[in-house]
Amino acid sequence: MQPAQILDNIQKHISVSQPEKELIESLLVLQRVPKKEVLLETGKVATEIHFVSEGVLRAYFTDREGDQNIVMFAMNDWWITDMYSFSTGNPAQLTIDALEDSVVYSLSKTNLEFLFLKVPAFERFFRILMQNAYVREQSRIIQNLSMPAEERYRQFLTKYPQFAERITQKQIASYLGITPEFLSSLRKKSNA
Amino acid sequence: MQPAQILDNIQKHISVSQPEKELIESLLVLQRVPKKEVLLETGKVATEIHFVSEGVLRAYFTDREGDQNIVMFAMNDWWITDMYSFSTGNPAQLTIDALEDSVVYSLSKTNLEFLFLKVPAFERFFRILMQNAYVREQSRIIQNLSMPAEERYRQFLTKYPQFAERITQKQIASYLGITPEFLSSLRKKSNA
DNA sequence: CGCGACGTTGATTTGCCTCAACGATTGTGG
DNA sequence: CCACAATCGTTGAGGCAAATCAACGTCGCG
Numbered sequence: 001m002q003p004a005q006i007l008d009n010i011q012k013h014i015s016v017s018q019p020e021k022e023l024i025e026s027l028l029v030l031q032r033v034p035k036k037e038v039l040l041e042t043g044k045v046a047t048e049i050h051f052v053s054e055g056v057l058r059a060y061f062t063d064r065e066g067d068q069n070i071v072m073f074a075m076n077d078w079w080i081t082d083m084y085s086f087s088t089g090n091p092a093q094l095t096i097d098a099l100e101d102s103v104v105y106s107l108s109k110t111n112l113e114f115l116f117l118k119v120p121a122f123e124r125f126f127r128i129l130m131q132n133a134y135v136r137e138q139s140r141i142i143q144n145l146s147m148p149a150e151e152r153y154r155q156f157l158t159k160y161p162q163f164a165e166r167i168t169q170k171q172i173a174s175y176l177g178i179t180p181e182f183l184s185s186l187r188k189k190s191n192a
Numbered sequence: 193m194q195p196a197q198i199l200d201n202i203q204k205h206i207s208v209s210q211p212e213k214e215l216i217e218s219l220l221v222l223q224r225v226p227k228k229e230v231l232l233e234t235g236k237v238a239t240e241i242h243f244v245s246e247g248v249l250r251a252y253f254t255d256r257e258g259d260q261n262i263v264m265f266a267m268n269d270w271w272i273t274d275m276y277s278f279s280t281g282n283p284a285q286l287t288i289d290a291l292e293d294s295v296v297y298s299l300s301k302t303n304l305e306f307l308f309l310k311v312p313a314f315e316r317f318f319r320i321l322m323q324n325a326y327v328r329e330q331s332r333i334i335q336n337l338s339m340p341a342e343e344r345y346r347q348f349l350t351k352y353p354q355f356a357e358r359i360t361q362k363q364i365a366s367y368l369g370i371t372p373e374f375l376s377s378l379r380k381k382s383n384a
Numbered sequence: 385c386g387c388g389a390c391g392t393t394g395a396t397t398t399g400c401c402t403c404a405a406c407g408a409t410t411g412t413g414g
Numbered sequence: 415c416c417a418c419a420a421t422c423g424t425t426g427a428g429g430c431a432a433a434t435c436a437a438c439g440t441c442g443c444g
Contacts, residue, residue, distance in 0.1 A: 063338035071334060084327045093334070120312055127319035130326050135276045137329035142263060142285065144336055145369045146255035149432075169391065177337045182432055184392050340399075361423065374400055376424050 003028055006051050006105050009077050013128045014121040023118060027111040033057070033098040040096040046085035048106045052078050055102025056166055059094045060174070070175040073099075073163050079129060099167065149178045150186050195220055198243050198297050201269050205320045206313040215310060219303040225249070225290040232288040238277035240298040244270050247294025248358055251286045252366070262367040265291075265355050271321060291359065341370045342378050 003025050010016060016024065033039055033055065040046050042062060050057070056075045059082065060068045071094060074080035085092035086109060107115075115122045143152055153176055157164050164172070173183040195217050202208065208216065225231055225247065232238050234254060242249070248267045251274065252260045263286060266272035277284035278301060299307075307314045335344055345368055349356050356364070365375040 061334045061338060067338070069334065069337040071330060071337075083323065084331065087323055087327065093331075116316070120315075123312075123315050123319055124308070127315055127322055130319055130322035131275065131279055134322050134326040134329060135279065137326060137333060138263060139276065139285075141329060141332060141336070142253045142261065144333070145261040145263075146253060146259070168389095170389090179433060180391070181393085181434085185432095188392080360421095362421090371401060372423070373402085373425085377400095380424080 003030075003105060005053055005077070009051070010122075010125055014125045016119065016121065020119050020121075024115065024122075027115060028105040028107055031104050031106050033102040033104055035098050035101050038095060038097045039104070040082055040085075040092055040094065042093060042095050043091045045089055046082040046092050047110075048108050049079055049081040049086060049112065050074075050096075050104040050106050052076060052080060053103040053105060055098060055100040055104075056163075057096055057098050057102055057104070058171065059096045061094055068174055069177070070171060073160075073167065073171075073175065075162060075166075083130075083133070099171065144177065149176060149182065150190070152176050153183065153186055154190075195222075195297055197245055197269070201243070202314075202317055206317045208311065208313065212311050212313075216307065216314075219307060220297040220299055223296050223298050225294040225296060227290050227293050230287060230289045231296070232274060232277075232284055232286065234285060234287050235283045237281055238274040238284050239302075240300050241271055241273040241278060241304065242266075242288075242296040242298050244268060244272060245295040245297060247290060247292040247296075248355075249288055249290050249294055249296070250363065251288045253286055260366055261369070262363060265352075265359065265363075265367065267354060267358075275325070291363065336369065341368060341374065342382070344368050345375065345378055346382075 006028065007016070007021055007024065010024070028051075031039075031050075039050060039057065040059075052074045054076070056073060057080055058070055058074070059072045059080060060070045062068055072080065080096060082092040082094040082096070084090065085094075112126075116126070143155060147155070153172075156172065156176065169183055169187075170180045173180045176183070198220065199208070199213055199216065202216070220243075223231075223242075231242060231249065232251075244266045246268070248265060249272055250262055250266070251264045251272060252262045254260055264272065272288060274284040274286040274288070276282065277286075304318075308318070335347060339347070345364075348364065348368065361375055361379075362372045365372045368375070
């Protein structure tokens with residue numbers, strides 16, 4: 001296994017010594033996730049956070065009508081879990097599965113807490129991760145509140161071109177909070 | 193000044209020694225914010241984060257049509273800033289002002305970074321703060337995606353009864369992403 | 385090869401918005 | 415401390431963005 005990628009990602013935010021690197025590596029579990037396989041199921045407790053090395057994952061919420069609402073996508077260099085469940089220990093509200101054959105490095109909550117103790121800078125790394133996630137979610141709220149679907153779609157394309165290429169329109173529509181039919185009609189308009 | 197309240201809030205998550213408490217206190221600036229006064233203006237850089245001791249504040253985004261979209265309320269024991277601007281140093285997208293006469297303790301980014309160095313546990317405290325904020329924003333997104341306005345309103349009432357009492361319906365409508373007129377019609381229905 | 389998911393199109397419906405008008409509160413200057 | 419102005423909450427008429435439902439060709443996969 002070559003978690004160079006994940007260490008690079010960490011070292012974008014903090015600096016870690018060689019022994020610390022080895023410690024971090026030793027706590028990561030490589031996991032192959034074939035397309036459609038479920039990493040986390042609603043109702044179970046999220047005991048791990050996953051770093052995506054290859055492929056694409058999604059996290060979605062299933063509402064009372066049984067519709068799936070996509071909360072986030074994750075690919076190269078993203079971290080994903082049901083943070084609510086992960087931090088409280090309550091049952092997960094989200095399901096996480098793979099949209100493509102993927103490879104992730106998983107870190108258990110226990111090992112994460114252990115890392116916080118052994119490598120204090122890791123707490124800083126995680127703080128930055130959470131801060132960025134907070135900012136991202138808040139700006140998504142702003143967009144949902146203030147922009148019509150057509151503009152949200154355009155912003156999505158420019159903000160996440162890597163996703164736009166690899167994800168079906170049905171998934172994108174769900175992320176934007178609209179129906180696939182309506183997204184289709186938006187695309188028709190803007191192409192013309 | 194008696195920042196016992198803020199230290200209590202911090203000690204819910206980490207433990208701090210007496211000298212550390214004094215250091216923290218020394219970096220906080222007490223600030224009275226009369227109703228309608230602006231704490232942070234769109235376009236300026238958010239250099240401080242504010243802990244609300246008394247009163248009620250709001251953060252809102254002004255869209256192209258000039259409409260205000262409320263991103264968050266804050267009262268007793270909440271921390272508020274434009275986290276995007278605070279963490280990147282870019283101009284703020286949000287305006288923060290007081291809905292009632294309020295009292296806040298402000299902590300500058302410089303002093304916060306200083307605290308991270310001097311009191312390592314403070315980085316943990318802030319990590320937890322950001323993590324909770326992330327979870328909160330994400331669950332708001334889930335609600336916006338999956339529930340009609342009527343149910344979002346009911347959930348708001350049960351989740352934040354303290355806000356519901358003190359905030360006008362116009363503000364609540366803006367937070368929910370609907371017009372005051374429509375909120376009024378929802379209230380009429382549920383009372384009948 | 386055949387089946388199921390996808391993307392598209394069109395007809396109809398609906399949740400929510402816009403605009404306008406009105407009494408009831410709240411705030412404010414004289 | 416009052417009188418007037420401004421903002422708020424409400425109601426109703428009409429309109430629009432987006433949903434629903436149904437139907438159909440296409441494509442990828444087993």
